[in-house]
Amino acid sequence: xxxxxxxxxxxxxxxxxxxxxxxxxxxxxxxxxxxxxxxxxxxxxxxxxxxxxxxxxxxxxxxxxxxxxxxxxxxxxxxxxxxxxxxxxxxxxxxxxxxxxxxxxxxxxxx
Amino acid sequence: xxxxxxxxxxxxxxxxxxxxxxxxxxxxxxxxxxxxxxxxxxxxxxxxxxxxxxxxxxxxxxxxxxxxxxxxxxxxxxxxxxxxxxxxxxxxxxxxxxxxxxxxxxxxxxxxxx
Numbered sequence: 707x708x709x710x711x712x713x714x715x716x717x718x719x720x721x722x723x724x725x726x727x728x729x730x731x732x733x734x735x736x737x738x739x740x741x742x743x744x745x746x747x748x749x750x751x752x753x754x755x756x757x758x759x760x761x762x763x764x765x766x767x768x769x770x771x772x773x774x775x776x777x778x779x780x781x782x783x784x785x786x787x788x789x790x791x792x793x794x795x796x797x798x799x800x801x802x803x804x805x806x807x808x809x810x811x812x813x814x815x816x817x
Numbered sequence: 818x819x820x821x822x823x824x825x826x827x828x829x830x831x832x833x834x835x836x837x838x839x840x841x842x843x844x845x846x847x848x849x850x851x852x853x854x855x856x857x858x859x860x861x862x863x864x865x866x867x868x869x870x871x872x873x874x875x876x877x878x879x880x881x882x883x884x885x886x887x888x889x890x891x892x893x894x895x896x897x898x899x900x901x902x903x904x905x906x907x908x909x910x911x912x913x914x915x916x917x918x919x920x921x922x923x924x925x926x927x928x929x930x931x
Contacts (some may be wrong), residue, residue, distance in 0.1 A: 749922040806859075
């Protein structure tokens with residue numbers, strides 16, 4: 707089983723501040739890296755799927771970068787809002803139909 | 818989500834009992850997955866199926882069984898051999914072919930032991 711490491715495990719951020727967190731994955735046999743947002747009492751929602759080294763994706767105030775050579779991806783949230791409170795999961799795919807998920811970063815926005 | 822329906826939302830199992838969790842989809846997608854989530858852990862893959870009448874073990878298949886007789890249905894049975902079944906179970910589908918396609922999840926079933 708390949709390891710996908712997310713840090714930090716949890717994070718409290720003041721409303722309006724920007725923040726970022728990390729997903730580390732094996733740098734060999736890379737195929738795709740997924741980011742999901744999981745709000746309480748809802749199902750996980752796909753944010754980004756990244757496949758190329760140097761990829762940058764953006765969705766509103768949320769963006770992500772990818773470095774496949776060193777095996778990490780960053781998720782950035784600009785100007786945090788209360789609705790950003792959620793657990794953010796990354797998942798790694800190395801060329802088959804399976805995803806290996808990290809344990810997630812639980813983000814809490816303080817009003 | 819309207820395209821994937823998991824039922825029931827809550828389920829209780831007695832010792833030695835098998836229970837079946839339902840996952841139905843009306844999105845006409847081939848690949849379906851079952852995950853388990855425990856506190857402090859990521860989603861762990863139990864079983865997955867890419868086509869009807871075929872399925873593969875995931876990382877933690879012991880104590881579970883599945884069937885895929887119809888494209889729209891992928892039920893998961895938690896057998897009495899699963900000694901620690903208390904967890905949150907999520908069903909997912911892949912929106913299209915290829916591993917770069919995002920997964921789309923149901924609302925989950927929470928299973929507890931009586």
